[in-house]
């Protein structure tokens with residue numbers, strides 16, 4: 001730390017860690033720009049916000065608690081199908097629909113957390129992968145309910161607060177998604193600045209030391225896994241509501257892999273990593289993937305290799321390193 | 331007056347390698363004991379057994395009057411049996427302030443709270459800072475742990491253990507790898523610990539062992555060879571033999 | 586009445602043998618280095634495409650192509666092992682997962698670029714086509730050949746592991762790497778060789794798989810999942826475990842798809858999760 005820190009009190013130092021800084025405020029102000037600068041891209045912008053929320057939910061377990069999940073789409077999909085089904089069968093109110101999605105994902109996440117917290121390493125990867133695949137297969141075979149490969153049709157949303165209709169340009173969709181993202185972000189930010197968040201970082205940094213401090217890592221892991229499932233469920237519900245359809249790919253392995261890529265690209269364990277990653281990934285995909293998705297994945301693969309080899313903390317980690325090098329030179 | 335910590339007939343083997351065999355000893359309240367023995371004698375393994383990181387094949391462990399062998403490690407810590415690690419087992423990206431605050435939060439049961447900031451718990455933060463200051467880490471407590479000099483990290487090992495308010499503290503080579511002048515400082519800090527804490531430390535440097543321990547337990551090949559005062563141990567021919575080899579006749583003496 | 590059951594068992598067993606060839610290499614290398622290699626099936630896919638290319642473009646016979654599927658997969662894998670993988674042996678499993686998923690993505694895209702996304706047709710030699718009927722049950726000749734090959738390879742592997750010096754080193758390294766190093770075994774070297782051998786076997790499996798499951802660029806991910814299931818159910822580093830798990834998974838998959846097609850692969854995933862919860866280290870794992 002800087003020389004100034006040495007003079008501060010521990011309270012002041014800890015408070016400073018949790019304080020909003022200028023870059024953060026600028027970032028959130030910038031999320032409003034699309035309304036004026038890219039009014040034609042608000043649909044894309046809302047999808048970015050949704051993906052960012054999904055990545056944020058993964059960050060809480062992977063970046064902060066060290067749980068590697070290859071099946072996080074399970075909760076995204078649960079939220080999406082719950083909100084979609086509620087609207088299809090007559091309850092199109094968005095906010096309660098969102099809560100239903102969160103609830104469904106949270107319940108399944110809580111049940112799964114008892115399994116997740118017991119495992120590490122390969123077994124954990126396999127179990128998360130297996131649960132994701134299991135749910136995808138289940139949705140596929142429950143054709144009468146989910147519409148199977150045809151997707152869930154007939155999702156009709158009511159206006160938000162009975163006032164704001166979901167329009168074709170995505171103005172409502174983006175406003176809605178952005179507000180929900182921001183609120184969830186506030187929750188996540190509070191979590192990581194709390195004593196609980198400190199313990200999570202401890203688990204990530206050194207799971208061996210935690211029991212030697214009298215900490216029960218499993219209880220912490222169960223809790224954060226459930227919270228993360230809730231946030232992922234909200235993201236999924238948002239997608240169902242703003243697109244008024246749910247397709248099987250909300251549960252697919254591809255989605256779990258994509259969100260992992262997004263988070264790693266942005267930088268895990270930094271709260272903003274998933275957000276920055278989502279913006280870059282979604283914009284790039286919108287521009288480049290076109291009608292040859294396999295080449296898109298070539299670049300994604302090459303990028304992953306490059307990040308692991310040369311940029312271990314993602315884009316934000318690289319930037320942080322650059323800026324500290326810059327400051328120490330100045 | 332019962333012992334602070336006692337074991338009865340602890341056995342442990344890794345495959346065919348016997349690392350603990352019939353281990354029995356007891357630490358009186360407030361004791362300062364040293365555990366010595368050649369490399370591979372099973373000292374660290376014994377700490378692992380007592381703290382629950384390894385499961386003994388047989389035997390009983392008593393903390394005060396309570397049998398604890400069935401408890402998981404974190405519950406033993408909650409009852410006051412705490413250890414440090416021979417190889418630094420720290421949180422590389424956390425600052426010492428954060429790490430010790432974490433430990434205090436866990437002890438106080440506030441680590442479950444996720445809706446309030448850490449800085450809102452000023453009592454906890456004050457205590458963490460006080461522990462760090464008492465171990466001369468006050469000035470370094472805002473730097474990420476991995477950037478600290480090695481000797482400071484060894485001190486942080488102890489600070490983390492103290493933050494759990496131990497009744498019995500097991501120190502596994504607290505000065506391992508630390509230059510000599512710094513290790514004197516480290517042992518001075520250990521000597522200053524409250525007499526309410528019962529301490530067992532592993533150490534290879536006989537000067538420190540004789541200076542800071544009231545009694546010494548000697549372990550060889552997974553067994554306790556003998557237990558006695560520093561004088562008894564240094565006078566025992568068996569100890570000289572295992573420690574210094576048969577050719578070496580100068581013996582163990584006070585430094 | 587009984588004939589379809591035997592037919593399903595037979596097809597399932599043949600399929601299991603295929604899964605065994607595809608996964609045994611990953612199991613042993615995972616047991617040795619704990620390296621999570623999600624690109625394993627990319628090497629199998631490479632073997633498949635080598636076979637297809639040699640047969641369809643150069644007109645080589647099937648049996649002449651297979652050794653090259655093995656060799657090329659082994660060779661390419663060891664190049665990656667020396668250049669990329671080895672730098673991550675001590676890294677977190679997350680980094681390993683990311684690197685190897687990245688490789689798998691690249692391999693899928695490369696295969697799609699060169700061969701397109703369509704299924705590759707292969708013409709098996711006439712003596713491997715058709716079936717023989719015994720007591721009213723018909724057995725596919727190709728599947729018989731596949732079973733024979735897999736069993737022969739299993740015997741070779743087990744023999745090599747049990748009775749050669751190198752096998753003893755590999756076993757020691759799987760058992761306890763620390764101790765193996767202490768005994769002066771060159772664990773890295775043994776690993777590189779095992780890695781090449783395992784990938785080569787996967788490549789061979791890829792070549793043999795075409796006639797049964799087809800070949801397109803999604804192979805690297807579709808079969809990765811099966812292979813991971815086999816490995817994690819069988820237990821790391823255990824050839825016998827992989828064999829048993831592959832048989833179990835092969836038969837349950839074929840039977841599931843035959844008797845309850847509407848459930849799809851659901852049963853397999855369920856079997857895996859339940860088995861893992863019951864025995865996290867796999868059926869034959871000791872850790």
Ligand SMILES: Nc1ncnc2c1ncn2[C@@H]1O[C@H](COP(=O)(O)OP(=O)(O)OP(=O)(O)O)[C@@H](O)[C@H]1O
Nearest residue numbers: 344347349367368369370371372373374375376416
């Ligand atoms: N997990 C393990 N698996 C197998 N053997 C082990 C394991 N842990 C320790 N050992 C062996 O047990 C023996 C005792 O080890 P231990 O670490 O307890 O020795 P120590 O007395 O602490 O030695 P040192 O003074 O070097 O720290 C050693 O031979 C060691 O190699």
Ligand SMILES: [Mg+2]
Nearest residue numbers: 373374375416
């Ligand atoms: Mg030791």
